[in-house]
Amino acid sequence: MKVGIIGCGAIANIMTNFAVEGKLGIDLNFFYDRDIERAENLALQVDGTVVLEVEDMLDKVDLVIEAASPQAVADVVPKVLEKGKDVLIMSIGALMDKELRERLEKIASSTDSKIFAPSGAIVGLDGIKAASIGKIKEASLITRKPPKSLGIKTEGETILYEGKASDAVKEFPTNINVAAALSLACGKDVDVKIIADPSVDRNMHEVHVIGDSGEFTTITRNVRCSMNPKTSVLAAYSAIKLLKSLNENIIVGT
Ligand SMILES: NC(=O)c1ccc[n+]([C@@H]2O[C@H](COP(=O)([O-])OP(=O)(O)OC[C@H]3O[C@@H](n4cnc5c(N)ncnc54)[C@H](O)[C@@H]3O)[C@@H](O)[C@H]2O)c1
Incomplete structure (x- = not known):
């Protein structure tokens, strides 16, 4: 499978490292970033091609990975789909x-x-998707990150947001992927709390779901990417696992 990537930052770097080691299961061939140096740096590692416009890769790939920004989803993903190509969305x-x-x-x-859309920085989406076959009564998320991951400085624990996921998305577009994944998986606008906490050194997500199938809580304590502390390593790994699963005959979990 030939693949192109849009956005050559933290997630793309981890994916490219896997490709270098032959552990990606796909051919990462094309690289696009508005910062051309970033695209060049990754392309060099896998003998790939840098494109100056997304359109330049579309006839040559089977799938495009978006690992750039929410705006890139709006600007670029329609063009990819119009060409009949599959897309993996990180934002x-x-x-x-x-x-x-x-x-x-x-x-x-x-x-x-x-x-x-891979499960990203969170665990438990398999369960929430299964639970959504019945009725989900409550679904909530508490995200706790070191202040640096949220781009602020604070001495003590600070609640930055409390409300619905759909409103949080406007205030924290690059920190809301987990809330969005949860909301979309369960078809419900989940309750979200975002806390800047100087006492933690990992990005933490606590999910609580109550439905007619039962109740569960998951807690994820994610190692952050060195290149971008907002992003968890698990998010990149979830995309890699999804890509690998496209070639698998037995798929365990949903
Ligand atoms: N689904 C999840 O759980 C999850 C987890 C972490 C990050 N993300 C999202 O994935 C995306 C990538 O994360 P990252 O940590 O690799 O980000 P990053 O900031 O490290 O890298 C993003 C790269 O994309 C480029 N870029 C941004 N907008 C662009 C555009 N419109 N056109 C071309 N290039 C563009 C930037 O120059 C940068 O090199 C972000 O939107 C982030 O919010 C999702």
């Missing part, structure tokens, strides 16, 4: 925009292409 927060989500779904359906 899943963008899909909280119902109009954009429905537009992408419509294009994908008309061109028979697929939109993949």
